[in-house]
Amino acid sequence: MAIPAMLRALEGETLSTTPIWFMRQAGRYLPEYRAVREEAGSFLDLCFDQEKASRVTLQPIERYDLDAAILFADILLIPLAMGQKVWFETGEGPRLDPPFTSDLLKSLSTDGLHDALGPICETVSTVRAALPADKALIGFAGAPWTVATYMLAGRGSKDPSALRLFAYKHPDAFDGLIELLVDSTADYLIAQAKAGAQVLQLFDSWAAGLPKSFFENYCAKPVIEIAKRVRAAVDVPIIAFPRGAGPLYNLLAEDPHIAGVSIDTGLPWGFAARELSPHATVQGGLDQLLIVKGGDPMLKAADQLLKTFNGKPYIFNIGHGFVPETPPEHVGELVDFVRRGRP
Ligand code: CP3
Numbered sequence: 001m002a003i004p005a006m007l008r009a010l011e012g013e014t015l016s017t018t019p020i021w022f023m024r025q026a027g028r029y030l031p032e033y034r035a036v037r038e039e040a041g042s043f044l045d046l047c048f049d050q051e052k053a054s055r056v057t058l059q060p061i062e063r064y065d066l067d068a069a070i071l072f073a074d075i076l077l078i079p080l081a082m083g084q085k086v087w088f089e090t091g092e093g094p095r096l097d098p099p100f101t102s103d104l105l106k107s108l109s110t111d112g113l114h115d116a117l118g119p120i121c122e123t124v125s126t127v128r129a130a131l132p133a134d135k136a137l138i139g140f141a142g143a144p145w146t147v148a149t150y151m152l153a154g155r156g157s158k159d160p161s162a163l164r165l166f167a168y169k170h171p172d173a174f175d176g177l178i179e180l181l182v183d184s185t186a187d188y189l190i191a192q193a194k195a196g197a198q199v200l201q202l203f204d205s206w207a208a209g210l211p212k213s214f215f216e217n218y219c220a221k222p223v224i225e226i227a228k229r230v231r232a233a234v235d236v237p238i239i240a241f242p243r244g245a246g247p248l249y250n251l252l253a254e255d256p257h258i259a260g261v262s263i264d265t266g267l268p269w270g271f272a273a274r275e276l277s278p279h280a281t282v283q284g285g286l287d288q289l290l291i292v293k294g295g296d297p298m299l300k301a302a303d304q305l306l307k308t309f310n311g312k313p314y315i316f317n318i319g320h321g322f323v324p325e326t327p328p329e330h331v332g333e334l335v336d337f338v339r340r341g342r343p
Contacts, residue, residue: 120162201240277313
């Protein structure tokens with residue numbers, strides 16, 4: 001069977017045609033997504049409806065010549081499965097209730113995790129069965145720090161420093177929460193791999209601006225612990241995405257359990273090629289807003305990005321997810337450009 005290009009790149013191969021996929025490639029910028037989303041009712045109903053979630057996972061693959069599909073789900077399904085109430089306010093984003101306190105920690109449990117997230121793993125199996133053999137299926141979860149920020153604040157946080165202060169003031173409760181998230185996330189990712197996910201990505205969207213020791217303890221260490229447990233159970237490569245970590249990206253790239261690192265819009269490409277490429281396959285980096293603009297500025301940046309990683313294992317992607325105003329035809333132009341091969 002043909003090994004998907006995405007997996008070859010994660011094994012360290014430099015390919016003449018760069019593998020390509022996009023964060024949030026299934027989402028509101030696609031009219032066919034909006035139609036299924038409307039049918040489903042709420043965003044969470046869509047995540048747990050195996051047939052509809054499979055359909056939206058496959059939509060971008062049907063429209064574009066991409067190398068991978070990413071499971072349609074959300075990083076906040078873990079707190080939901082552990083017993084915190086989660087819902088999505090239209091136009092405003094996620095809400096969690098009650099916000100985290102040490103009392104909530106006592107009420108959270110991993111006991112029902114497998115049952116609660118069973119439908120998500122069924123979506124993984126359905127998509128894998130429908131996906132051509134040369135396309136990889138990516139599973140994912142949130143990294144413990146990022147999921148903890150939502151659990152503590154009860155929403156996307158406007159003031160991340162309050163969360164860091166909570167960790168300093170209540171180290172026992174905070175360490176307990178991170179441990180619980182390491183356990184549940186490792187189990188969930190192993191279940192996704194067993195159901196057919198061939199790559200696993202850990203999203204640490206709130207990793208920017210942290211002191212080094214805090215990043216080490218609460219971003220790098222938990223992600224590496226999850227990677228160790230997953231690698232001990234299944235042979236699936238792991239990509240870390242510590243968004244905004246700057247030079248601290250090295251702590252993840254250098255760990256032998258991490259196969260790839262996804263770089264954000266702010267990390268200089270030359271730094272990534274020089275410092276990270278010797279240790280891990282680099283993915284990402286293009287500003288997703290350039291795809292809203294399209295045309296020459298988008299293609300010139302893509303060309304520059306490909307030149308920077310010439311001769312190195314690299315997976316084309318953006319620095320953060322597509323925004324809803326992304327014109328689908330610009331995505332098509334970009335995919336065709338990258339498909340034409342290395343400069
Ligand atoms: O990339 C993909 O196509 C796969 C699916 C995916 C979603 N969320 C679907 C989604 C993935 C990988 C995620 C990860 C996720 N979810 C992250 C990490 C990546 C990042 O963006 O930083 C975070 C922080 C979340 C939490 C979350 N989910 C927020 C903050 C929001 C609201 C923001 C928004 O864009 O509305 C969501 C909702 C969400 N998750 C949507 C999608 C397609 C939009 C909901 C809708 O269709 O109404």
